[in-house]
Amino acid sequence: MEFQCLTDLKCLSKMPKSHSSDIDRLIQVLAKVPGLGPRSARRAVLMMLKKKESLMTPLAERLEAVAETVGECEICGNLDTHNPCHVCEDVRRDSSTLCIVEEVADLWALDRSEGYKGLYHVLGGTLSALDGVGPDQLNISSLMERIESGTIKEVILALNATVDGQTTSHYISDRLSEFEQVKITALAHGLPVGGELDYLDDGTLMAAMRARNSIE
Amino acid sequence: MEFQCLTDLKCLSKMPKSHSSDIDRLIQVLAKVPGLGPRSARRAVLMMLKKKESLMTPLAERLEAVAETVGECEICGNLDTHNPCHVCEDVRRDSSTLCIVEEVADLWALDRSEGYKGLYHVLGGTLSALDGVGPDQLNISSLMERIESGTIKEVILALNATVDGQTTSHYISDRLSEFEQVKITALAHGLPVGGELDYLDDGTLMAAMRARNSIE
Numbered sequence: 001m002e003f004q005c006l007t008d009l010k011c012l013s014k015m016p017k018s019h020s021s022d023i024d025r026l027i028q029v030l031a032k033v034p035g036l037g038p039r040s041a042r043r044a045v046l047m048m049l050k051k052k053e054s055l056m057t058p059l060a061e062r063l064e065a066v067a068e069t070v071g072e073c074e075i076c077g078n079l080d081t082h083n084p085c086h087v088c089e090d091v092r093r094d095s096s097t098l099c100i101v102e103e104v105a106d107l108w109a110l111d112r113s114e115g116y117k118g119l120y121h122v123l124g125g126t127l128s129a130l131d132g133v134g135p136d137q138l139n140i141s142s143l144m145e146r147i148e149s150g151t152i153k154e155v156i157l158a159l160n161a162t163v164d165g166q167t168t169s170h171y172i173s174d175r176l177s178e179f180e181q182v183k184i185t186a187l188a189h190g191l192p193v194g195g196e197l198d199y200l201d202d203g204t205l206m207a208a209m210r211a212r213n214s215i216e
Numbered sequence: 217m218e219f220q221c222l223t224d225l226k227c228l229s230k231m232p233k234s235h236s237s238d239i240d241r242l243i244q245v246l247a248k249v250p251g252l253g254p255r256s257a258r259r260a261v262l263m264m265l266k267k268k269e270s271l272m273t274p275l276a277e278r279l280e281a282v283a284e285t286v287g288e289c290e291i292c293g294n295l296d297t298h299n300p301c302h303v304c305e306d307v308r309r310d311s312s313t314l315c316i317v318e319e320v321a322d323l324w325a326l327d328r329s330e331g332y333k334g335l336y337h338v339l340g341g342t343l344s345a346l347d348g349v350g351p352d353q354l355n356i357s358s359l360m361e362r363i364e365s366g367t368i369k370e371v372i373l374a375l376n377a378t379v380d381g382q383t384t385s386h387y388i389s390d391r392l393s394e395f396e397q398v399k400i401t402a403l404a405h406g407l408p409v410g411g412e413l414d415y416l417d418d419g420t421l422m423a424a425m426r427a428r429n430s431i432e
Contacts, residue, residue: 018327018336020297022285026278032271033252033260040251046321047250048279049286049295055248056283062242063276066261067268069238079265081236105262111234120234 075146077122077139079104087111087120094118096153098146100172102126102160110158118156121146126164127171135171143172147179157186291362293338293355295320303327303336310334312369314362316388318342318376326374334372337362342380343387351387359388363395373402 023045031041048056072078073085080086087093087107097118101107107120123138146152155176159165173184189207191200200208239261247257264272288294289301296302303309303323313334317323323336339354362368371392375381389400405423407416416424 017302018324019295020286020302022278022282022297023295026275026282029271029275029278033275034263035256035260036249036251042324043321044249044251045282046295046319046324049282049320052283055245056279059242059245059249060276060279060283062238062245063264063272063279066238066242066265067272067276070236070265078234079239079262081238086233086236103262104265105259108234108258108262 075142076107076120077104077124077142078107078120092117095151097156098152098154099156099158100143101158102165102168106158106160116156118154123159123168126159126162126168128164138168140172140175144175147176147182150181152182154183154185157184161189291358292323292336293320293340293358294323294336308333311367313372314368314370315372315374316359317374318381318384322374322376332372334370339375339384342375342378342384344380354384356388356391360391363392363398366397368398370399370401373400377405 027038027041027045030036030044031038033041036044048059066081069081070079071083073080073083073088075084075088078085078087082089094117097116098121099107099110099116099118100121100123101110102123102125104122107122110116110120121139121143123140123143125133125138127133127135127138147155155172157169157172159169169186173186176182176184188211189204190211191197191204191208197205243254243257243261246252246260247254249257252260264275282297285297286295287297287299289296289299289304291300291304294301294303298305310333313332314337315323315326315332315334316337316339317326318339318341320338323338326332326336337355337359339356339359341349341354343349343351343354363371371388373385373388375385385402389402392398392400404427405420406427407413407420407424413421
């Protein structure tokens with residue numbers, strides 16, 4: 001029985017190519033970017049090749065510049081071109097409150113919302129027994145040092161409302177309970193703004209009901 | 217009445233930033249890549265910053281390399297590091313058939329399907345009265361020159377099955393009718409492989425019915 005051409009690897013390797021391997025390699029790397037897959041990466045490369053001056057070259061230059069200059073802030077773990085980062089260096093911020101987040105993305109998201117003007121501390125993940133992440137893998141010792149320095153009066157736990165996030169919140173509030181002068185708070189649970197009751201899960205509805213406020 | 221902070225532009229410009237403008241500019245450029253928007257670009261940048269060596273730097277280098285080396289093939293309009301491109305230079309291909317496609321993406325797609333081993337010609341779009349695209353804006357004069365050279369025996373019109381694509385097909389087959397030795401064909405219409413009748417549009421079903429084949 002003969003193999004069909006489609007399954008015959010020798011045949012595939014001899015297949016004539018419509019473009020060079022340089023383009024292929026670019027597509028392969030671009031496909032690893034979250035949000036893109038092999039198909040959308042191919043489409044993106046074709047589009048960029050049409051807009052070389054306005055898109056492809058600037059993108060290459062900026063990626064290189066950012067890759068060279070951006071690093072982790074030694075104080076809070078934010079990613080920035082400065083070290084310490086813009087947030088830690090900003091004297092207008094309230095240095096007595098510290099908001100603990102899982103990832104840099106959460107820091108940026110909270111900062112965009114403009115509901116908070118204090119400092120941050122990025123843990124770099126959550127405790128997870130399954131993934132083998134213990135307290136030593138997170139930025140918890142640097143957090144303890146910041147709090148020991150004594151300027152912080154309130155710690156806001158702004159971790160994700162997932163099981164791992166809440167476990168980590170509990171762990172941190174336990175560790176912080178030795179500092180009696182520090183108030184520990186957590187983000188409120190409730191209806192998301194613009195959310196419809198009908199589409200919300202039971203857990204959120206229950207939390208919103210439990211934390212109901214009196215309207216005066 | 218005082219404006220709220222959210223709508224006050226002065227206030228926004230004074231707003232403390234959580235990261236430097238270099239990162240912002242990278243996000244802005246990346247958000248222009250098709251398939252990504254501002255939100256997914258931000259997520260992609262954060263992910264890339266975590267994988268600088270394995271993702272960000274290689275991506276920057278490959279983008280630069282491709283932007284520098286890739287250009288349009290002077291014969292067929294394909295995008296490649298070589299000029300003439302891999303397809304036009306491949307002696308194993310059947311140089312007597314020419315497949316006309318709208319875009320380079322279509323050329324790559326047909327070539328991946330391995331159902332065709334001839335040459336290609338990329339029009340660079342379709343005729344469109346609304347967008348002001350006439351025959352002079354497409355690679356039609358170079359197409360006529362290739363056919364006048366006399367080696368081509370069959371022209372396959374592989375344009376999209378859209379109104380503009382079919383209009384352009386008609387226009388090209390009209391122009392080619394003067395070459396009596398050239399056979400003009402078009403891709404078949406019918407059921408897509410793996411497609412279910414129930415989900416297909418009426419036009420496709422009608423075309424498939426009209427072009428039905430006898431099974432022997």
